[in-house]
Amino acid sequence: MPDTIVALLPTTPICPITGATSPAAAPPRPEAPAPAPAFDVAEAEEFLRLYYAEHPAAGPAGPRIAQVRAEIGRTGTYRHTDLELAFGARVAWRNSARCIGRLYWRSMQVRDLRHVRRASDVAAECVEHLRLATNGGRLRPLITIFAPDAPGRPGPRIWNEQLIRYAGHTSGDTVVGDPRYVGFTSTVRSMGWAAPATPGRFDVLPLVVETATDGPVLSEIPRDVLVEVPLSHPDLAWFADLGLRWHAVPAISNMRLRIGGIDYPAAPFNGWYMGTEIGARNLADHDRYDLLRPVAERLGMDCSTDRTLWRDRALVELNRAVLHSFELAGVTISDHHTESQRFLQHLGKEERAGRSCPADWSWIVPPMSSSQTPVFHRYYDEADQLPGFVVDADTVSRGLTGAPAAFPDAVGAGRIPLPPRRARWYRRLRP
Numbered sequence: 061m062p063d064t065i066v067a068l069l070p071t072t073p074i075c076p077i078t079g080a081t082s083p084a085a086a087p088p089r090p091e092a093p094a095p096a097p098a099f100d101v102a103e104a105e106e107f108l109r110l111y112y113a114e115h116p117a118a119g120p121a122g123p124r125i126a127q128v129r130a131e132i133g134r135t136g137t138y139r140h141t142d143l144e145l146a147f148g149a150r151v152a153w154r155n156s157a158r159c160i161g162r163l164y165w166r167s168m169q170v171r172d173l174r175h176v177r178r179a180s181d182v183a184a185e186c187v188e189h190l191r192l193a194t195n196g197g198r199l200r201p202l203i204t205i206f207a208p209d210a211p212g213r214p215g216p217r218i219w220n221e222q223l224i225r226y227a228g229h230t231s232g233d234t235v236v237g238d239p240r241y242v243g244f245t246s247t248v249r250s251m252g253w254a255a256p257a258t259p260g261r262f263d264v265l266p267l268v269v270e271t272a273t274d275g276p277v278l279s280e281i282p283r284d285v286l287v288e289v290p291l292s293h294p295d296l297a298w299f300a301d302l303g304l305r306w307h308a309v310p311a312i313s314n315m316r317l318r319i320g321g322i323d324y325p326a327a328p329f330n331g332w333y334m335g336t337e338i339g340a341r342n343l344a345d346h347d348r349y350d351l352l353r354p355v356a357e358r359l360g361m362d363c364s365t366d367r368t369l370w371r372d373r374a375l376v377e378l379n380r381a382v383l384h385s386f387e388l389a390g391v392t393i394s395d396h397h398t399e400s401q402r403f404l405q406h407l408g409k410e411e412r413a414g415r416s417c418p419a420d421w422s423w424i425v426p427p428m429s430s431s432q433t434p435v436f437h438r439y440y441d442e443a444d445q446l447p448g449f450v451v452d453a454d455t456v457s458r459g460l461t462g463a464p465a466a467f468p469d470a471v472g473a474g475r476i477p478l479p480p481r482r483a484r485w486y487r488r489l490r491p
């Protein structure tokens with residue numbers, strides 16, 4: 061089920077769904093709340109109609125819509141019921157056009173943490189999210205929803221693209237670690253993150269949670285919740301000597317969950333990995349770990365010409381290693397053939413339910429052996445739908461570079477760079 065392959069690649073400067081620019085661009089200040097932006101009542105109503113249409117036993121939508129209209133009139137926003145929240149989150153996944161793993165959208169567990177607002181509490185609950193999601197290797201699709209944006213009261217922000225990501229350390233012209241996070245790594249270092257004395261290829265970045273009152277706060281992911289899989293190969297003994305590994309849980313943490321006109325800016329969610337995300341992208345892309353040449357060389361291939369297909373063969377062996385190692389470690393993972401079949405099953409189900417299923421071919425089709433998967437050989441409906449997970453330009457930029465801050469005028473924003481005492485405190489917390 062997994063792959064909310066939503067997040068990482070294309071950076072959408074403007075929300076593809078609502079066309080909105082970043083709400084963070086003009087954040088309400090805590091001391092002088094900006095006038096509330098007009099609430100999109102029509103979006104609220106459309107969501108409630110969807111909820112009642114898909115829950116016939118709940119009766120007619122009318123009374124609830126009237127109630128919500130009145131609440132918006134009074135307060136400038138409204139509060140989802142527990143059931144609406146869980147349904148909205150699941151439908152946001154169902155609508156994720158880039159995700160091949162949506163067959164199990166109904167099964168996502170929802171943690172309602174709308175009352176959690178302080179940065180340190182949000183960080184602690186992100187750690188708890190990882191513990192619950194990892195579930196000893198039997199990964200559980202899970203979303204944790206923190207406080208929504210409300211007039212004059214913005215919700216918390218998580219800067220990191222994912223709860224677990226590896227640092228990219230620059231050393232001269234080369235990068236040790238994940239080149240994607242070079243900017244983020246240097247920003248968190250300047251904020252007081254105590255990187256390991258010897259930079260490693262797989263150093264887990266700290267979480268950065270920002271609120272309008274606390275400013276950005278750094279915290280480490282404790283070792284004991286961090287499950288990683290060391291990579292070995294089913295037949296190539298030397299493969300393990302490459303010293304590669306990857307983390308078990310892909311947990312996207314910087315997409316805004318939008319349900320019925322309400323934004324939940326911090327709502328980390330996870331499924332499980334499809335092997336190619338690691339083996340054909342994270343470890344293989346030129347601008348990521350770029351490992352195909354070293355693997356091909358160890359395979360004894362002639363890399364002097366493209367025509368030996370050394371890249372292609374290395375790609376297959378790397379991906380075999382990923383699937384083999386996760387299985388060996390007892391960590392849930394799926395392969396692109398299985399996941400493609402499941403996706404078509406999902407499309408069939410959605411069609412029978414009378415719904416159109418938005419899908420983006422360029423994201424759905426796996427990055428290797430594409431024509432061998434059934435998802436390659438067809439077209440899809442592309443229209444975006446809400447509820448959904450969205451990103452805006454500032455969010456994307458924060459995830460990659462650690463800037464701009466969402467609340468530059470926050471009371472606690474003076475914590476960049478961290479006072480030395482705090483920096484020491486982080487160092488002590490390092491696992």
Ligand code: ARG
Pocket residue numbers: 062063064065066067068222310312330331332333334337338342
């Ligand atoms: N492709 C991203 C990564 O490799 C993860 C995106 C979400 N994937 C998932 N299976 N839920 O880190």
